[in-house]
Amino acid sequence: MVTIIDYGVGNLGSIQNMLQRIGVASLVTADPKQVEQAERIILPGIGAFDSAMTKLEQTELPSILRERSAAGIPLLGICLGAQLLTHGSEEGSRPGLGFIDAHCIKFNAQKIGSLKVPQMGWNEVIFQSTNTITDFMDMEIPPRFYFAHSYHMVADQEYVLGLTQYGYNFPTILKKGNILAMQFHPEKSHQYGMQILRNFSVWKP
């Protein structure tokens, strides 16, 4: 059972739809008691950093998420949900949850040249190491995912599981123990998205 955190920000419907399609049971909830019982958690999110962080902090969820992740429960942040797992973002002034030693910066306009911001569209993810999450069986690799973002994560190499190039290379999957942060939208990424969510659903960190 995957518990999808509902804090009023994000496309929960599409994550649940995809999990349903791949036969993974899920629960969308805002109820702290249910999150306390969660075995596997997805933190979604779209939008602006401060506005999402404010909404999350209006609930009891930050401390519960901290407790669950410390207990070793697999936790996946998607898009802005991934960025919230870091210490913070140039987009806002509020601190993030800080579960991963990372922060978020705006795309470097000089380095990307004529490319546009936000990055909107499909791009490849190059894995830096292999594990359950990166197993794409006999599918053509590198896998392609859908991105829509103006800010990206930066972290120490030891936490970087996937890199993407958009003008320059930057981390798009971070992993620290049982915590995963994915910049792209697996729930919008056809068969590659289905596979990576399937992998997350059976991942034993």
Place this chain on the structure above:
Amino acid sequence: MRRVRVIPVLLLHNRQLVKTTQFKNPKYIGDGINALKIFNEKGADEVVVLDIDAFNRKEPDFEFIGKLVSECFMPLAYGGGIHTMDQAQRLFALGIEKVVIGACAISQPSLITNLANQYGSQSVVVSIDIKKDWLKRNRAFTENGKKNTGLDPLTYAKQLKELGAGELIVQSIDREGTGKGYDVTILQEISSAISIPVVALGGANSTNDFLKAIVEGGASAVAAGSMFVFKGPHKAVLISYPSPKELKEKLYSHL
């Protein structure tokens, strides 16, 4: 090799899929849910759904949109009848990735800014529908091409970027449904002046048109209607989408 998005645009009229020519004469194509399912199976990069009745309606047809989204494992943008933050919130909750704003961007520009602040600019797309006025000047039109706003598309595009729009769909009404190719001049004019992605729409007939819109027009993505729903000179209804191999050979490898 650069990947650019190739986006089918589906028009809804009374919950059914239609295709217009120069924003007129809607021709019945088929069932919207089924069409979306097919594009999903073909691995489309993204789909834009526009409800062409909705501008004179108070709100989007949420029930039907919910059904569309459940067939979609790709980004889906929706436009038509979005006037309020609450309506946008409901669309995002259903699983819509981006909202497409038309006339409201003019009547209520603060909606664009509020949406960008709340949901991020990547969630806010504005469509600029362009037609020549009687002096042959390009002007932005709203209400399905009936109302001339008097706005110069380039000036308008710059304002939209400042308001917080994350992407612009630049559509030529004169070319829509004609297969005459995109209006590359206006695409170039707008894309070179603003830093946000421009999506080309109106007139595409081949992957060569895509290439022109990107290379000459500076578009970040290409969209089309007829090309993906009709086949042959008699416009037989056939839903199609280029294969990954075709896109690589005819498009990405030339960028």
